């Protein structure tokens with residue numbers, strides 16, 4: 139009972155903090171102090187709120203010139219988002235974020251390699267972001283390419299990064315249904331690709347897995363639906 143009351147007060151406090159943060163971000167951007175005040179739960183909530191504003195057409199009308207001025211001496215972003223290069227999936231737009239708010243890493247098929255892990259380590263350990271989002275999307279061309287075993291120049295070896303996700307999806311077994319013509323199969327592979335990417339981050343980056351274990355960051359997967367604009371997080 140008493141604990142429930144504390145939890146309620148905590149969530150109210152977080153709510154007030156969030157509203158204050160939204161007002162702050164209309165004209166300003168994150169500061170060292172505001173970044174330090176955000177934990178990974180709040181960081182996730184800020185992204186959820188941003189996607190909701192995007193869906194409701196109630197995006198914050200930002201003063202970019204002011205944000206440029208404010209970030210000219212330093213940046214204090216709260217989140218790192220790994221997403222696809224797909225022209226429909228711009229993290230800043232779909233999460234309604236401004237200048238200095240998020241580190242945006244983009245590569246076809248949103249997988250990681252050493253260079254991307256290094257970028258994430260910089261973003262979290264040195265620049266202080268509190269959450270890493272691995273964001274897949276429906277109808278992903280790179281995932282379709284991996285499903286179809288497409289061959290083209292450097293794309294051939296790049297698609298190898300997504301192949302483990304194709305193998306991980308066991309249904310359907312009929313080879314004729316395991317290609318880009320079956321969009322439900324493609325979307326299942328995209329989801330597996332997100333889960334495997336998170337596993338790979340934890341397995342291949344000691345810096346980031348230690349930060350997850352000590353609670354200073356969280357890594358979460360999500361899926362952007364290109365038909366609706368909605369992000370669903372895998373919580």
Ligand SMILES: [Zn+2]
Pocket residue numbers: 222223224246247275277278279280281
């Ligand atoms: Zn894609």
